[in-house]
Amino acid sequence: MSHKTAHAESPVPSRAVPLERLVVMANQIADFFSPYPPARRAEGIRNHLRTYWDPRMRQDLTEYIAAGGEGVSPAIVEGVRLLGSGPDPKGYYGPPKA
Amino acid sequence: MANPIIPDKSVVTTCAYCGVGCGFKAETHQGRLVRMTPWKEGKANHGHSCIKGRFAFDYYISDDRVTTPLIRASIDDPWTLVSWEKAIQHAASELRRVQAKYGTKSVGAISSSRCTNEEIFLVQKFARAVLGNNNIDNCARICHSPTQFGLSATVGWGAASQHFDSILQADVIMIVGANPTEGHPVFGSLMKRRVRQGAKLIVIDPRRTETVESAHIKADVHLSLRPGTNVAVLDSIAHVIVREKLYNEAFVRARCEWDEFERWTEFVSSDRYAPEVIGPTAGLDPELIRKAARLYASGPNSAIYYGLGVTEHSQGSTGVMCLGNLSLACGMLGREGVGVNPLRGQGNVQGGSCLGSWPHVFSGYRFVTDDEVRGSFEKDWGVTLDAEPGLRLPNMFDAALAGNFRGMFIMGEDPVQSDPNQNHIIEAMRQMECVVIQDLFLNETSKYAHVFLPGSSSLEKDGTFTSAERRVNRVRKVVEPLAGYQDWEIVVMLMNAMGYLATYDHAGQILDEIARLSPAYKGISFELLERIGSAQWPCDEAAPEGTEVLHREKFPRANGRGTFMLTEYVPTAERTNDTFPLLLTTGRILTQYNVGTQTRRTQNNRWHSEDVLEISAHDAHIRGIRDGERVKVSSRFGCTELKAKFSERVGSGIVYTTFHHAETRINVVTSDLSDWATNCPEYKVTAVEVVKVASEQTAKRAAKKKREHVVTA
Numbered sequence: 001m002s003h004k005t006a007h008a009e010s011p012v013p014s015r016a017v018p019l020e021r022l023v024v025m026a027n028q029i030a031d032f033f034s035p036y037p038p039a040r041r042a043e044g045i046r047n048h049l050r051t052y053w054d055p056r057m058r059q060d061l062t063e064y065i066a067a068g069g070e071g072v073s074p075a076i077v078e079g080v081r082l083l084g085s086g087p088d089p090k091g092y093y094g095p096p097k098a
Numbered sequence: 099m100a101n102p103i104i105p106d107k108s109v110v111t112t113c114a115y116c117g118v119g120c121g122f123k124a125e126t127h128q129g130r131l132v133r134m135t136p137w138k139e140g141k142a143n144h145g146h147s148c149i150k151g152r153f154a155f156d157y158y159i160s161d162d163r164v165t166t167p168l169i170r171a172s173i174d175d176p177w178t179l180v181s182w183e184k185a186i187q188h189a190a191s192e193l194r195r196v197q198a199k200y201g202t203k204s205v206g207a208i209s210s211s212r213c214t215n216e217e218i219f220l221v222q223k224f225a226r227a228v229l230g231n232n233n234i235d236n237c238a239r240i241c242h243s244p245t246q247f248g249l250s251a252t253v254g255w256g257a258a259s260q261h262f263d264s265i266l267q268a269d270v271i272m273i274v275g276a277n278p279t280e281g282h283p284v285f286g287s288l289m290k291r292r293v294r295q296g297a298k299l300i301v302i303d304p305r306r307t308e309t310v311e312s313a314h315i316k317a318d319v320h321l322s323l324r325p326g327t328n329v330a331v332l333d334s335i336a337h338v339i340v341r342e343k344l345y346n347e348a349f350v351r352a353r354c355e356w357d358e359f360e361r362w363t364e365f366v367s368s369d370r371y372a373p374e375v376i377g378p379t380a381g382l383d384p385e386l387i388r389k390a391a392r393l394y395a396s397g398p399n400s401a402i403y404y405g406l407g408v409t410e411h412s413q414g415s416t417g418v419m420c421l422g423n424l425s426l427a428c429g430m431l432g433r434e435g436v437g438v439n440p441l442r443g444q445g446n447v448q449g450g451s452c453l454g455s456w457p458h459v460f461s462g463y464r465f466v467t468d469d470e471v472r473g474s475f476e477k478d479w480g481v482t483l484d485a486e487p488g489l490r491l492p493n494m495f496d497a498a499l500a501g502n503f504r505g506m507f508i509m510g511e512d513p514v515q516s517d518p519n520q521n522h523i524i525e526a527m528r529q530m531e532c533v534v535i536q537d538l539f540l541n542e543t544s545k546y547a548h549v550f551l552p553g554s555s556s557l558e559k560d561g562t563f564t565s566a567e568r569r570v571n572r573v574r575k576v577v578e579p580l581a582g583y584q585d586w587e588i589v590v591m592l593m594n595a596m597g598y599l600a601t602y603d604h605a606g607q608i609l610d611e612i613a614r615l616s617p618a619y620k621g622i623s624f625e626l627l628e629r630i631g632s633a634q635w636p637c638d639e640a641a642p643e644g645t646e647v648l649h650r651e652k653f654p655r656a657n658g659r660g661t662f663m664l665t666e667y668v669p670t671a672e673r674t675n676d677t678f679p680l681l682l683t684t685g686r687i688l689t690q691y692n693v694g695t696q697t698r699r700t701q702n703n704r705w706h707s708e709d710v711l712e713i714s715a716h717d718a719h720i721r722g723i724r725d726g727e728r729v730k731v732s733s734r735f736g737c738t739e740l741k742a743k744f745s746e747r748v749g750s751g752i753v754y755t756t757f758h759h760a761e762t763r764i765n766v767v768t769s770d771l772s773d774w775a776t777n778c779p780e781y782k783v784t785a786v787e788v789v790k791v792a793s794e795q796t797a798k799r800a801a802k803k804k805r806e807h808v809v810t811a
Binding site: 055 | 656
């Protein structure tokens with residue numbers, strides 16, 4: 001996954017979903033997982049982004065976070081960090097795994 | 099001359115309106131449908147029917163039916179009538195041109211719950227195997243996608259746990275955000291029958307619907323909550339159940355993940371979910387929340403039925419999980435008379451969900467990211483498939499505006515009318531270079547289309563529908579397709595024109611492919627359905643004639659156990675304020691069906707010829723609005739005009755309307771907020787203001803608009 005900050009000085013161009021909307025969607029996901037302890041919360045977010053989001057949306061969010069990530073919930077930052085390294089890359093339903 | 103009302107032929111088929119899936123004998127006279135007679139052997143309806151299925155069938159011979167393919171270079175051009183061959187070749191070459199110019203992922207497909215399982219399966223195959231991406235979605239995105247998410251998370255399968263007849267053994271019936279007497283009338287009557295026999299009824303709904311009180315029935319508890327507070331109220335019910343230890347510990351220990359249950363009890367027993375705290379937030383008497391909780395937990399058989407009032411919220415998926423949690427905690431699963439059951443709005447929306455018309459899962463809700471599952475499809479279809487989730491319907495529109503989405507194949511859907519924030523969608527549609535629509539009629543969306551392929555109604559084709567009770571019913575061809583082809587045949591032609599060899603002699607062969615690739619449908623075939631009439635999935639070696647009640651011994655999860663999700667209440671971002679002080683919520687009426695494509699073209703239209711705004715007399719009086727006057731409804735997103743109707747069904751602060759008529763354009767008003775997990779739109783909560791349309795001039799304009807509509811309709 002690219003962590004280049006080529007777009008750091010200007011907003012990252014949107015590939016699929018406008019960034020503003022992407023951030024709203026991501027933060028809604030963070031709100032849902034907020035009652036879980038930090039490690040499970042991050043894993044729940046990772047699993048959700050991995051299995052439900054088009055890769056372009058994940059990439060836009062990842063690059064936006066790398067470029068500062070203004071307005072993105074800290075829980076999302078933790079979840080995005082786990083992308084590509086989770087316990088079950090194919091995805092699962094149910095509570096986030098411990 | 100032969101008597102035209104005496105049929106010369108009768109074919110048993112399945113109604114294509116709501117998700118109940120009533121069996122009918124479709125009776126024809128000299129090749130024309132003259133009567134739909136409810137079929138006594140139909141396992142969902144036992145000889146009953148509603149006024150849609152029984153009478154609203156003339157749409158199929160409406161003068162508006164398009165029977166010749168149409169193409170045009172630009173949406174500003176008039177349509178040109180062309181041959182099937184030319185239309186298919188044009189659609190194929192244009193979709194390929196767009197892909198060559200903007201990339202493989204710049205196009206997608208939408209299937210419809212008005213289509214058969216076979217057609218839905220074929221459209222997702224078309225997207226994945228022919229277009230080469232997972233940009234495939236279906237209309238459940240905007241209704242029950244949270245059901246799939248929320249029930250999969252807790253009980254394992256996103257489908258009703260029961261068969262409809264199970265309600266006759268329920269002692270307590272909890273209806274949440276649904277109005278079966280209007281939306282699912284035949285099931286509504288069954289429910290009323292059980293209530294008359296003495297079952298207790300809990301209704302959770304902002305409106306005082308017919309389900310709350312009508313002839314011979316009255317709810318024991320009606321929680322008329324403020325729109326948008328479902329999760330708070332359901333968590334509060336759980337709070338009471340946990341604090342008062344009303345849960346079924348033996349069931350949870352034997353059947354569920356105990357650790358997750360403990361976490362959940364700790365979570366919901368927090369003081370912040372006490373009825374005294376949630377009551378004022380939701381506009382409810384705390385004692386009523388307690389009463390509902392005690393009644394539900396007391397059973398002995400309590401059954402939950404819910405509708406779009408649960409799902410169409412920014413916390414839709416969370417709301418469904420709340421229902422899964424409650425039924426598990428109280429042991430209300432795995433036998434007759436209990437369960438958690440989505441009331442599906444469209445005839446085949448369960449089929450749409452089951453059969454992989456989703457950007458993230460194949461049939462059977464199995465992830466596209468799962469190598470083993472994907473491998474089974476690759477082997478059968480002979481192509482390499484995309485291992486990443488595709489775009490969801492609302493994200494396709496977003497991507498169109500971002501410049502990365504330029505072509506669509508839409509079968510049987512009208513997103514411009516049915517999807518929220520209409521202006522945003524129209525803007526996105528205008529960006530497309532190739533929109534191919536397969537439908538019966540030109541509609542709001544076809545205004546932005548380049549190819550129109552005339553489809554077939556459910557009376558003109560063979561296949562199956564899967565109803566809300568997981569029942570796979572046969573759809574049989576009653577009359578010949580008016581435009582010459584069954585819908586699945588058109589998709590097959592398009593697949594071949596785009597270079598993918600597809601050969602099916604009849605729809606049953608597509609069902610065989612579904613059975614081969616989807617474990618829950620493994621035993622289902624035309625032969626089985628001919629023999630036993632219908633079958634509820636899962637249907638396999640263990641259950642060769644299907645399964646009426648799910649979860650009898652274990653849950654379809656890896657460890658076989660049900661589980662609990664933590665369901666924090668997060669208020670929607672859509673709030674009332676001084677400018678938009680009322681909450682608008684939308685729904686359906688008995689005589690009409692969804693966007694009205696079919697029912698508006700029948701005599702049923704006389705019962706409900708326009709959408710009206712239900713408003714409480716109090717809210718109307720302080721705005722100087724009289725009953726029957728035209729009003730303007732405005733939100734942060736747009737405004738429209740319609741007629742006000744005083745109603746005691748809505749409380750002060752809430753207004754309600756239906757979305758059956760295109761000219762109402764109510765989805766210009768609805769917000770673009772959506773469910774956190776699935777992007778299912780939040781149709782049920784929009785902050786609005788309502789003002790009287792005073793000037794005579796405006797009234798004249800409205801009258802003129804209406805006259806014009808009558809002329810063109």
